[in-house]
Amino acid sequence: MGPLTYFGEISTEWNYVIAIFIGMAFGYIMEASGFSSSRKLIGVFYGYDFAVIRVFITATLVAIIGLLYMGYFGWIDYSVLFVHPTFIFSATIGGIIMGFGFIIGGFCPGTSLCALAIGKLDGWVFTIALFIGIFIYSLVFPLIKPYYNMGDMGHITISEYLNMSNAWFTFWFAIIAVAIFYVTSVIRKKVKEVRY
C-alpha cells in the first residue's frame, strides 16, 4: 500500500534515485507542453493561448480523482498524504506577490527551470533572481514572521472548509473545469492571433 516510502517499502537511497526520474518526467512534460516559452505562458492572461490553464486544471483534476480512487480501492492510505498547510494570510498575500511576479517575469519557478534547461537567457535571469528573492526573504524574515504564521488553519482541505464530501467537491470542480475549458476556447477564437 502507498505511499511506498511512508510504509518503508522504499529505502532513502532509492527514493533519491526515484526523485531524479520523477523530476525528469516533470521537466519533460512541462517543456513538451510549451512551458519553456514565456510568451506562450503569458498568453493565458491576454487570451491568445490558454495552454497553462488547460494543463494546470486537467492535471489537478486527474490527480484529485486518481488519488481519491486509489484511496477507495485501498491502494494508498489517503489519510497520510501530505496536505499543504493553510495559513490564510500568507497563502493569499504570497499568491498575490507571485501573481505580480508571473505577469512581469513571464515564468514561475518550475517553468523558468525548463527555459533555463533549453538555453533561454530570460529563464536564466529569472532563476538567478529567484535565488536572490529567496535570500532577501530570509533577511527580512524576522520582521515578517508574525504575518507568516497568521491565520493558521492547519492541514485543512477545501472540502472540509466548505463542509462538503470530497466526492461532491470533486464533482463540482469537474463541472467548473469543463466550463472553463469551454469559455477559454470561445475567447481564444475571438482574440487576435499572436505569433511567437
Next chain:
Amino acid sequence: MDFWKENKTHIYWNPYFGGFMLGLLLIATFYITGRGLGATGGTKSAVITTVDKVAPGYAKESSYYSKYYDEEKNPMNNWLVFETIGMIAGAFLSGALSGRVKFRVQHPPHISSNKRLIYASIGGLLFGFGSQFARGCTSGAALSGSAVLSLGGFITMAGIFGTAYIVAYFFRKMWIN
C-alpha cells in the same frame, strides 16, 4: 535534418494530453513519496548551501534558515534537490528532441531583449519572495496542494492566477501590441 527540426520547434503537446500526463505523474509521486512535486524547495536548499559556504555559521543562526538547517545533513541532500536536477535534465531532453535548445532571449518583437531581461529579473525576485511567504510556488503549493484538496493550495492558485488576470491590463505593453 534541418527541415525536420524547423518543423518541430513550435509543435507542442496537446494541453489536455500534457495535463493528463502531469496528473498521472502527480498520482505516482504521491503514491511513492506521500508528497507532491516542487520547484522552489530545491532552489531554497541551494540558497542555504551558498549562504553557509559564504558565511559559515550564519545559516545556523538565521531564524529562517535554521528551520531547514541540520548540522548532520548537507542541505543539498534533499528529495527536492534531486527532483530539481531531474527537471532540468528532462526539460533539456524534451527541448533537444524538438530542436529547441539554443541560447537566446525570447521577447515580444516590440520589446528589446534587455528590457525583457530586466522584467524577468523583477519577476524572479517577486516570485522568490512570494513563494517563501506562501510556503510554496505554483508547483509545490498550488498544483501539489490542490491535488490533495488542500485549502491553502486552492487559495494560492487563485491568488497567483487571479492577481495576474486583474493586473494583466496594466502590464499589457510588456507582452502585446
